[in-house]
Amino acid sequence: MSSTQQTEVGYVVSSRDFLVYLDGLPTIKVNDMVESDTGLRGWVTSTFEDKIEVLMLDEGAIKPKQEFRRLTNRLGINVGDFLLGRAVNSLGVPIDGKGLLSRTKTNLNLELDREALGIESREFIANQFLTGITLIDTLIPLGRGQRELVLGDAHSGKTGFLIDIVVNQKNTGVICVLASIGKPAVVVRNLIDTLRLNKALDYNVIIATSSSEPPPLIFLTPKTAFTIAEYFQKKGKDVLLILDDLGSHAKIYREISLLSNKSPGRESYPGDMFYQHAHLLERAGNFLPEYGGGSITALPVIELSLSDFTTLIPTNLMSMTDGHLLFKAGLRSQGQTPAIDLSLSVSRVGRQTQDQMTNLLSTRVRQVLSAAADLETISRFSLELPPETQLILKRRELIMEILKQDPLTAIPKQIQAILLALPFTTFLQNKNRSFVEKYKVIISEAFLKHPQLIPITKSITKLKTDEELIKLLEAAGAVLAKLCP
Amino acid sequence: MNEILSIILKDTYSLTSLKHRLRILQSYFLKTFFGEIETSVNMPLSPQDSNWLKSLPSSFYQKFNKDNIYNIFSGLEKIGTNTPILTMHLAFELNDTTLSQIGAFTRKTFDSPSLLLDIKVDPNLIAGTALSWKGVYRDYSLRAKLEQKRQELLEEFRKFLR
Incomplete structure (x- = not known):
């Protein structure tokens, strides 16, 4: 007898919404598929001694004793x-x-x-x-x-x-x-x-x-x-x-x-x-x-x-x-x-x-952020803060502004590193949050297009530490100052 | 209980007729025991059904009384659902004579005196039968044979058309 003539069938014992129990189907396995005589497909989720549990993938009426046939293909796409x-x-x-x-x-x-x-x-x-x-x-x-x-x-x-x-x-x-x-x-x-x-x-x-x-x-x-x-x-x-x-x-x-x-x-x-x-x-x-x-x-x-x-x-x-x-x-x-x-x-x-330089830079940024979080409570009480504390709080402010990014924008990896290193240079030392907000895009573009800044962007992959990057950016301060009046 | 069922199953071969006969038997006893005497005699039954009721031995009727009737029938229904069932797909509807012939034959072949047939009519089979037994479905119909020889048949037809 060829396989086209022999299949396995099961009959509905009970059903609850999309869950159907069938008897019969002697060699069925979990994840096999069955189909009713009206063309509704079901997926075998578990087998018991006397019945199998089927989850219906198509919506339709299920009748008691309705016949289900085993399909040759299993649950797949x-x-x-x-x-x-x-x-x-x-x-x-x-x-x-x-x-x-x-x-x-x-x-x-x-x-x-x-x-x-x-x-x-x-x-x-x-x-x-x-x-x-x-x-x-x-x-x-x-x-x-x-x-x-x-x-x-x-x-x-x-x-x-x-x-x-x-x-x-x-x-x-x-x-x-x-x-x-x-x-x-x-x-x-x-x-x-x-x-x-x-x-x-x-x-x-x-x-x-x-x-x-x-x-x-x-x-x-x-x-x-x-x-x-x-x-x-x-x-x-x-x-x-x-x-x-x-x-x-x-x-x-x-x-x-x-x-x-x-x-x-x-x-x-x-x-x-x-x-x-x-x-x-x-x-x-x-x-x-x-x-x-x-x-x-x-x-x-x-x-x-x-x-x-x-x-x-x-x-x-x-x-x-x-x-x-x-x-x-x-x-x-x-x-x-x-x-x-x-x-x-x-x-x-x-x-x-991550590469070593970005790793070190991100550690530095994280340190600033956590130090600032510690100092934040104190800063609320005292009017006169020591300059180091002020610097940390300011850097945090600048970093948080840099980290803001508009939807549907992509920033290349090198520019990301440059932007995050800038708060540690003297160029941004005396600038505030609104300055960064205003010139962030211009600075990013300058590092991709400005002939004097492109060499810095290109050399980033060769840098070993974040300090080398900050040193490089320090030198670019004059060019940036001209771009951001 | 099993004795009662085996007497009923002696000439009852299909699942539908078992259900039907249990029902008329139950209503006959209910009317006899709890209804008026006149109505029990004049039950509206088809000739086949009344013949069947008459054919049952008197010892069979003696097993029933007012106290056990409900228990017996609920028990019979339970056992009835556990009897082996052979689902038979046919292209036409069977008459009683053929049903009892096929029923007797299958009981002999399967060596199971309580086997019941569940007859399903599916004209798409064209002729022959498809059986399903314990969850395995085997198609012995003309449709399956045609399906099997589809390529050869198409080839022959093409030759003929040329």
């Missing part, structure tokens, strides 16, 4: 370069109205739920992931293959910051995979439009499920995103993966688990909540050439309520990532963009990827 510039849902169906993804029938089909590669495949993270944002690249640097959690209040500028990073990857060869998990359809539409307007769509793949779609489909979104990211990583590409956001992913998983009678734990999340996220994020990393050679830099996002990051999901995610960036709505309303709280943000991997 077709991947290929044709995904670039496209938006798909978690099953790889295009949602951007641009028609078919690919006309070839022999596409590579990858399983969604793959075990992360082991330690033998990993390589030391040695290259910096440049974002074009001064604050990140100098003070909280990211490495290629790092997992950095982005957490913050609603309206604290997280999405804008992420779009900036994506847009700044233009012409760098980095592939960006954006997963929009259970957001309103209009948000996804805006995201696509913003990227198109900034000519950033060509190196992007968007995986989006809207909040109105069946929960199992939303739950699969980050898995699909990782599968697509892994495809590009295996081709030796550096991939940036953004998961926006894992908070709604956790809520969807809680909904599914409660429906399937799993016992609720803390905040009613199921016991394997940590596993679900760790299992995902473990798939990011920097890989050896034998395993494709690329890297997956993952930026999972989570929205906090009332800046409280001590709840279950944020603390879970903090413990499974290599650092986090904490966004605060308060800082944003004070005019600080990106609104990252420097004292509460950390990168545990990025520092090893």
Whole structure:
């Protein structure tokens, strides 16, 4: 008997919303797919002695005793370069109205739920992931293959910051995979439009499920995103993966688990909540050439309520990532963009990827910032401050102004170092915050275009210490003074 | 309980007829025990159903009384759902004679005296049958055979058209 004539079938024993239990299907495995006689697809999530649990991926009526057939393919999607510039849902169906993804029938089909590669495949993270944002690249640097959690209040500028990073990857060869998990359809539409307007769509793949779609489909979104990211990583590409956001992913998983009678734990999340996220994020990393050679830099996002990051999901995610960036709505309303709280943000991997000079410079800047934080309370009480204290407070003020960056702007790495070194030169000694605000852009451009300043910009890569840079900039003080009257 | 079920299953071959017969049997007993005597005699039954009720041995009827009737029927339903079921997809609807012939044949073949058939009508099969037994679905229909020989058939048709 040929395989076309023999399949496995199961019959509906019970169903609850999108959750269906079937009997029959003797050799079914987890992550296999089944289809009802009316064409509704389901995904096998667990098997019991006498029945199997199926999550329905299509919406439709389920009747008692309805017949389900096992499908030959397991839960997976077709991947290929044709995904670039496209938006798909978690099953790889295009949602951007641009028609078919690919006309070839022999596409590579990858399983969604793959075990992360082991330690033998990993390589030391040695290259910096440049974002074009001064604050990140100098003070909280990211490495290629790092997992950095982005957490913050609603309206604290997280999405804008992420779009900036994506847009700044233009012409760098980095592939960006954006997963929009259970957001309103209009948000996804805006995201696509913003990227198109900034000519950033060509190196992007968007995986989006809207909040109105069946929960199992939303739950699969980050898995699909990782599968697509892994495809590009295996081709030796550096991939940036953004998961926006894992908070709604956790809520969807809680909904599914409660429906399937799993016992609720803390905040009613199921016991394997940590596993679900760790299992995902473990798939990011920097890989050896034998395993494709690329890297997956993952930026999972989570929205906090009332800046409280001590709840279950944020603390879970903090413990499974290599650092986090904490966004605060308060800082944003004070005019600080990106609104990252420097004292509460950390990168545990990025520092090893920075060059020595930037590393020393960022240590110097951090010292000023922490010293200023200590002195701030005293400065409120005394009118006459010693000159050293005044200098530290002034430098802090200038540094914070330099770190402010408008949306959709990229600052080259050399200029970032120059700008951060300037507060330590005599040129900015007697200047105030508004001076920096006014002339920041002019100074940046001058170091890229002015014939007398270009040699400094070019020589930065050869410098060993931050002091050498400050000395070089000291000499350029006269030229700068002319440019900034 | 099993004895009662085996008497009923003796000439009941499909799941639908088992359910139907349990229902008429139950309403017959309920009317006999708790209803008026006249109505129990004049139950509106089809000739096949009343013939079947008459065919049951008197020892069978003696097993039921006012006290155990509800327990017996809820027990029968429970056991009934656990009997082995062979799902049979057919292109046409079976009449009673064919059903009992096929039923007797399958019981003999599968060596299971309590086996029940779950008949599903699917005209797309064209002819023949498709069976599903313990979750395995095997298609012995004409549709499957045509599907299997699709290429050869198309080739033959092309030759004919030339």
